[in-house]
Each structure stands twice: as C-alpha cells, then as structure tokens.
Amino acid sequence: MSRRTQTPPRVPTVNDLRVKLCYICREEENYDAPPEDPPRAWTHPCTCTLVAHESCLLRWIQTSQGDPARAPNALKCPQCGTKYELVSYRPRILRLLGLGNAVLQRIGRLLTLCGAAGVVAVFASGIYIVLTAYGAWAVRQFLGEEMFNLLLTDNPSNWPWTTFINLPSIPLSLIAGRFQTAALIPTLVPILLVWPPAPPIRYRLTRSTSADTDLRFPPAPARDALWTWPPTPAVFGFVIVPLVRVVYRRVRAKVQTWVLGAQPPSARLGRPAGAGAGAGGAAGGAGANDGWDGWPIVIRIRAHVVGEEGGQPPPPPPPQPQQQVVQVQQGVQAPGLVHVHNGEGEGEGEQPQEGPQPPAAVQGDEQLPDQDQALAAAEQQISISASSLGRRVGGALLIPWISNRMGALLLSLSKHSDTLRRFLAVRPAGTGAGAGSGTVGWPYGVAPGEWEGLGPVRQVRKALGMVWAASWRGTRTWAEADPVWWRNAIGLGLFVVAKDCVELLHLYLALRELESRHVRSRDFAGVDIRELDLVPGFPGPRKPSTTSVGVGAAQVENHTHNTHGGQGQGRARSLPRGM
Amino acid sequence: MASISARRLSKELTEIKNEGCPVGINLVKADDFSTWLFTIEVMGESLYQGEKYTLQFRFDSSYPISSPAVQFVVGDGHTSPVHPHVYSNGHICASILGNEWSPVLSVVAVCVTLQSMLASCKKKERPPDNDRYVRNAPDNPKKTRFHYDDDTV
Numbered sequence: 212m213s214r215r216t217q218t219p220p221r222v223p224t225v226n227d228l229r230v231k232l233c234y235i236c237r238e239e240e241n242y243d244a245p246p247e248d249p250p251r252a253w254t255h256p257c258t259c260t261l262v263a264h265e266s267c268l269l270r271w272i273q274t275s276q277g278d279p280a281r282a283p284n285a286l287k288c289p290q291c292g293t294k295y296e297l298v299s300y301r302p303r304i305l306r307l308l309g310l311g312n313a314v315l316q317r318i319g320r321l322l323t324l325c326g327a328a329g330v331v332a333v334f335a336s337g338i339y340i341v342l343t344a345y346g347a348w349a350v351r352q353f354l355g356e357e358m359f360n361l362l363l364t365d366n367p368s369n370w371p372w373t374t375f376i377n378l379p380s381i382p383l384s385l386i387a388g389r390f391q392t393a394a395l396i397p398t399l400v401p402i403l404l405v406w407p408p409a410p411p412i413r414y415r416l417t418r419s420t421s422a423d424t425d426l427r428f429p430p431a432p433a434r435d436a437l438w439t440w441p442p443t444p445a446v447f448g449f450v451i452v453p454l455v456r457v458v459y460r461r462v463r464a465k466v467q468t469w470v471l472g473a474q475p476p477s478a479r480l481g482r483p484a485g486a487g488a489g490a491g492g493a494a495g496g497a498g499a500n501d502g503w504d505g506w507p508i509v510i511r512i513r514a515h516v517v518g519e520e521g522g523q524p525p526p527p528p529p530p531q532p533q534q535q536v537v538q539v540q541q542g543v544q545a546p547g548l549v550h551v552h553n554g555e556g557e558g559e560g561e562q563p564q565e566g567p568q569p570p571a572a573v574q575g576d577e578q579l580p581d582q583d584q585a586l587a588a589a590e591q592q593i594s595i596s597a598s599s600l601g602r603r604v605g606g607a608l609l610i611p612w613i614s615n616r617m618g619a620l621l622l623s624l625s626k627h628s629d630t631l632r633r634f635l636a637v638r639p640a641g642t643g644a645g646a647g648s649g650t651v652g653w654p655y656g657v658a659p660g661e662w663e664g665l666g667p668v669r670q671v672r673k674a675l676g677m678v679w680a681a682s683w684r685g686t687r688t689w690a691e692a693d694p695v696w697w698r699n700a701i702g703l704g705l706f707v708v709a710k711d712c713v714e715l716l717h718l719y720l721a722l723r724e725l726e727s728r729h730v731r732s733r734d735f736a737g738v739d740i741r742e743l744d745l746v747p748g749f750p751g752p753r754k755p756s757t758t759s760v761g762v763g764a765a766q767v768e769n770h771t772h773n774t775h776g777g778q779g780q781g782r783a784r785s786l787p788r789g790m
Numbered sequence: 791m792a793s794i795s796a797r798r799l800s801k802e803l804t805e806i807k808n809e810g811c812p813v814g815i816n817l818v819k820a821d822d823f824s825t826w827l828f829t830i831e832v833m834g835e836s837l838y839q840g841e842k843y844t845l846q847f848r849f850d851s852s853y854p855i856s857s858p859a860v861q862f863v864v865g866d867g868h869t870s871p872v873h874p875h876v877y878s879n880g881h882i883c884a885s886i887l888g889n890e891w892s893p894v895l896s897v898v899a900v901c902v903t904l905q906s907m908l909a910s911c912k913k914k915e916r917p918p919d920n921d922r923y924v925r926n927a928p929d930n931p932k933k934t935r936f937h938y939d940d941d942t943v
Contacts, residue, residue: 235854235893236794237801261894267794271893274855280889280935289892 225255235267257288346378349611355695389607441697589721617702638693795853857891872914881931
C-alpha cells in the first residue's frame with residue numbers, strides 16, 4: 212500500500228474517500244466530519260470499492276477462520292475475491308510453535324487410532340489367550356501329563372513359536388468339526404499331527420548348547436521294526452482314523468437301517484421331507500451322508516434313468532431286491548455327483564439299472580416311506596437334529612476331557628486284562644521316557660557332529676529318511692513314552708460308539724412309541740342313547756321311525772369308518788409319496 | 791452504545807424504509823433487532839406464480855459477522871415453497887446462509903437471492919432427503935451443516 216502511494220501519479224487511498232462506508236458494520240465516516248473518538252482505522256484490503264474498519268474486518272477474519280466451513284473464504288473479498296494480505300508479527304518461534312502444534316495434532320490423531328486399534332487388539336488377544344489355554348488343556352487331557360511335560364511343559368516361555376498357532380487352533384477345529392459332520396475323531400488329528408515332529412522341549416531344557424536349537428527332522432527310533440505298536444500318531448491320524456471312520460459310518464448306517472427300517476433323516480443331511488428331489492442337497496451334505504437311504508418310491512418313477520453306481524452295494528444282510536433298490540437310488544439321486552455323494556472316495560463301478568423293478572421292490576415300497584415319516588417324527592421328538600448351539604459347542608469342547616476320562620477308564624480296566632494292556636501298550640510304571648528320571652535321550656537320528664560330516668546329497672537322503680521314519684515309526688520320544696494318547700483315542704472312539712448306540716436306542720424307542728400309538732375308544736356312557744343311530748338289533752329305546760332312512764345311511768357310513776380305522780395305516784402306507 | 795448488530799440492523803431498516811424493498815418483497819415485521827418477517831413472491835413467469843411465502847430472519851448479537859438464521863415460515867396458514875433446496879419445515883439449503891455468508895450481504899440481498907432461487911426453479915419437488923431431515927432437524931437451521939452441492943443457488 213505504501214509503495215503505491217509513493218508512485219508519481221498519485222493513486223487515491225482509503226483516506227482520500229469523501230465518505231467511507233464500512234461494508235461490515237455499515238457505519239459511515241465523512242472526510243470533513245470529526246473522526247470518532249477514539250478514531251478507528253480504515254482499510255481497503257482488496258481491488259474493488261469495498262472498504263471497512265480494520266477492526267471490523269479483523270473480527271470477521273478471525274471469526275471466519277475459527278469455522279472450518281468458512282475458513283477458506285475468510286481471507287477473501289466477498290465481492291472481488293481478492294485475497295487479503297495479513298501483516299503481523301510472526302516470529303520464527305511462533306511459526307515453530309504452530310508447526311509443533313500441527314505435528315502434535317497429527318500425533319494425537321494417530322494416537323486415537325492406535326487407541327482404538329489397541330482396544331480391539333486387547334479384546335482379540337484375550338480371546339486368543341483363552342483359546343491357547345484351552346488348547347494346552349486339551350493337549351494335556353489327550354496326550355497325558357507325561358507327554359505334555361515332554362512336549363510343552365507348564366511354562367509357556369519354553370514353547371516353540373508353532374505352539375502359539377497350534378494350540379489356539381485346537382478349540383476352533385473341534386468346534387468347526389462339530390458343524391461339518393457328526394464325526395468326532397478327525398478333529399483330534401491336529402493334536403496328533405502337530406507334535407510328533409517337534410523336538411521335545413524337555414530335551415532342549417536339559418541341555419543348553421547352541422547345537423540343541425538346531426531344528427532337524429527327527430529320526431528313527433532305535434528299533435528297526437517295520438510296524439510298531441501302538442501305531443505312530445501320523446499313521447493313526449492319516450490312515451487308521453479315516454479308515455475306521457469310513458467303516459464305522461457304513462456299519463452305523465446298516466445298523467440304523469436294520470433297527471429302524473431306514474436311516475434317520477438327520478443322517479441324510481439336506482434331504483427335504485418331500486420326494487426324492489433332494490438329490491442335490493444330499494450330495495451337498497456328502498460328508499456325513501453315505502447315501503444309503505430307503506426311498507425306493509423314487510426308483511419306480513425314474514427307474515429308466517441309467518444309474519451310475521457309486522458305492523459298494525450294502526453287503527449281505529438286506530435282501531436282494533432291496534439291494535438293487537438302493538443301488539438305483541444312489542445313481543438316480545446324484546447323477547454325475549455320485550463320487551461326491553459317496554464322500555469317502557471308493558471305487559466307482561458302472562452298473563446300469565434299467566427296466567421294471569422286481570415286484571419285491573414294490574413291496575418294500577409300501578412300507579418304507581411311511582416308516583421314514585415316522586422316523587422323522589421320532590427324531591424331531593427327541594430333537595437330535597435340532598440340538599442347540601450351546602450343546603454342540605460345549606460337546607465339542609468337552610472332547611479332550613471325555614477322551615481323557617475314557618482313557619483312564621481303559622487304563623484301570625487294563626489292570627485286569629493282559630490282552631487289553633498289550634493292546635493299549637501300557638508301559639509298566641517307571642520305564643517311560645520321562646518317568647521321573649528327567650533324562651531325555653538325544654531325539655535325533657544323527658549324533659551331534661555327525662551331520663556336519665555328511666555330504667549334501669547324503670544329508671538330503673538322511674533328512675528324507677528321517678521324515679519317513681518319523682511319520683511311519685515315530686520319534687523316540689513318542690515311542691518311549693507311555694502312549695496315553697493311544698488309549699485316549701481308543702476311548703474316545705468307544706465313547707462315540709456308545710453315544711451313537713444310546714442315540715439309536717432313544718430313536719428306536721421313540722419310533723416304537725409313535726408306532727404303537729392308539730387313541731383309546733370309550734363307550735357312550737353319559738350320552739343320551741336316543742340321539743345315537745344304533746344298529747337295529749341294539750336293545751333299548753331308539754329314535755322315531757321317521758328318520759329310519761337316514762339312520763340306515765348313517766349306519767353304513769359309520770360302519771365304513773370303523774373298518775377304515777383298522778386298516779387306516781395300511782391304506783395310508785400304500786399311498787405312494789411324491790406322486 | 792448499542793451493539794454493532796443493532797446499529798447495522800437499524801441502518802438496514804432505515805434503508806428499507808427510505809428506499810423500499812425490491813419488487814415482490816415486503817417487510818412485514820421488524821419490531822426489534824432479533825426477528826424480522828418478510829413476504830416474498832416471484833414476479834413474472836415462474837413455477838411459483840401467484841404464491842406468496844413468508845421469510846423469517848433471526849439475528850444474533852454478532853450479526854453481520856455471523857449470518858442470520860433464515861427460513862420460510864410454516865404453519866398458521868403459511869407453507870414453504872416446494873423446491874429442491876427448501877425442506878417442508880421451511881429450512882433452506884443455501885450456501886450464502888452458511889459457509890458463503892459475508893457481511894457484505896444484507897437482509898434485502900438475502901431476500902433477493904432467495905427470490906431468484908425460486909424463480910430459476912425448473913421442477914417443484916422437495917429435497918430427496920426431506921423426510922429424514924425434517925424428522926431430526928434442529929429448530930435453528932444454522933445448526934444444520936448443509937452440504938451444498940448445487941451452484942445454481
């Protein structure tokens with residue numbers, strides 16, 4: 212401003228205006244009038260004609276800058292848009308302080324974010340700790356105290372880092388397993404597979420040289436036997452458990468069919484109550500569904516469809532015709548999906564079924580659908596299929612404890628039976644690897660120092676051999692410890708069988724109850740006998756003869772009802788469903 | 791010494807009384823320096839031909855540094871115009887009443903702006919979020935933080 216006033220052709224300034232009108236407060240000041248007391252400075256901050264009291268304008272700017280929405284316009288002339296220039300005392304220290312403040316502001320915001328994240332993290336880690344603690348408890352229950360002390364010990368600071376992934380995953384996999392299939396045992400596989408290859412902590416604790424931290428794959432035990440008893444955890448988890456599972460499911464399905472006349476609907480996951488249209492659903496729930504269900508009614512309709520036989524036909528017990536029915540049924544249900552449907556991946560033989568069904572199939576047809584319906588009703592009554600979430604989760608989480616108890620039971624039983632003791636491979640007290648002595652053998656197949664002497668090729672061969680040995684024959688640690696896990700697993704299997712038996716019994720009794728139901732018929736005591744249409748031969752007073760025709764008709768009707776009552780079930784059964 | 795707002799409002803009032811309001815705008819009530827009422831109608835061809843609305847101005851003590859609270863009067867026989875920027879409770883979504891307010895504007899200038907806002911309207915309709923806004927709207931429209939998305943206002 213001052214520069215301009217100095218330029219030769221004099222340019223007027225705000226002080227040269229005859230009337231100054233503040234655009235903010237609308238006060239005027241005449242050039243010849245005496246100035247206010249105290250005088251107020253005027254300013255012309257922009258390139259248009261607006262002028263204002265400096266104090267008014269500063270107040271406006273200050274107010275506007277305080278409002279984030281208006282701040283962008285605070286230093287602009289509302290008319291010409293020229294930017295106001297502020298001249299002020301801004302020493303470097305003020306600028307530094309402002310900058311510092313801005314930085315602090317940003318840090319503060321960051322801290323807010325971190326705080327929120329921290330809350331989430333605390334919450335999550337709480338859950339994590341609970342899961343890990345449960346996992347440790349489960350391992351202790353399932354593998355037994357001795358193995359637990361060998362593998363993990365009570366002090367979490369000894370645990371290898373993998374433990375902190377494996378342990379929390381145990382409860383999760385237990386619960387997840389509960390929601391996928393009805394099978395319990397496979398969920399224990401993680402416990403069995405995780406630790407065998409890991410070097411026992413106890414060993415590392417007893418030595419402290421750097422060589423011990425060298426993680427090498429574990430080695431063959433001293434023995435060279437091809438087959439060890441009990442089987443190693445890896446063999447058990449990968450081979451025995453799946454095998455037993457398949458066989459057990461088949462046996463269970465057969466027993467169920469034998470006892471109940473059909474498989475309970477809950478065993479056929481996803482099958483709608485209607486006709487056999489649920490092929491897709493059944494195939495979808497294949498995990499627990501072995502596809503043995505008696506729905507021959509569908510066959511009669513679709514028998515001409517070429518069935519792609521998947522599973523083996525159920526062995527002897529069911530009569531021949533029934534067998535064929537089942538085969539076709541499977542093929543019809545999920546053409547193209549059969550291998551999924553049969554879940555366990557057995558061989559698929561082509562066995563086309565065409566033409567009319569043998570009469571026997573039709574005969575079975577007359578009973579099964581109804582049986583099925585009754586089964587569904589019975590199942591609903593005891594609500595097997597509709598068990599609560601809490602019951603499922605709780606049941607899943609109790610598995611380690613159950614197997615521990617069952618294992619203990621087996622152990623106490625084995626005191627009376629030599630065979631059982633040998634089967635469970637119970638160690639005589641005091642000879643286990645970690646039994647009291649605290650000396651744990653070098654768990655690797657190569658002696659310390661021997662490894663370095665081998666060439667690279669031999670090192671690889673040695674390593675592969677060790678992996679093989681570890682999975683097939685197990686490590687020395689596992690071989691020498693009392694196989695608590697083995698009897699616990701057997702115990703759990705027995706528990707599952709027992710539980711299924713109880714369920715089956717319950718279901719059977721509920722079904723029997725439903726089938727044996729009758730509505731008790733009463734006599735007409737208390738009813739005015741003249742209001743009844745009675746057979747002509749019935750002694751006593753009767754209705755006026757004017758209605759005799761009607762009486763006859765009613766009698767006939769009544770009679771039909773009576774006979775029908777007796778045959779009712781048979782009639783209903785013979786009605787084919789889904790047609 | 792009267793407050794700055796009272797001094798400025800008395801000057802604006804004098805101006806209105808001396809020079810009159812623009813066509814279509816009439817001062818109804820200006821008994822004090824806190825609430826003024828105007829009637830406003832759109833002259834010439836427009837969707838609002840023949841309709842008359844009442845505008846209410848509320849001033850606080852820091853006027854004109856702070857903007858007046860302006861809204862259409864609703865109730866007692868008054869309604870708000872159906873307009874994409876006018877809510878059925880009379881609140882107006884106009885940037886000059888919010889972040890683009892400037893002391894250089896005056897009561898009459900605001901009236902004229904709103905008049906032209908109505909005049910330029912092409913379709914009579916309520917703002918899309920009318921119901922939601924009206925349900926939760928504060929009594930004073932200045933407490934609403936409008937999102938101004940239309941420059942034609």
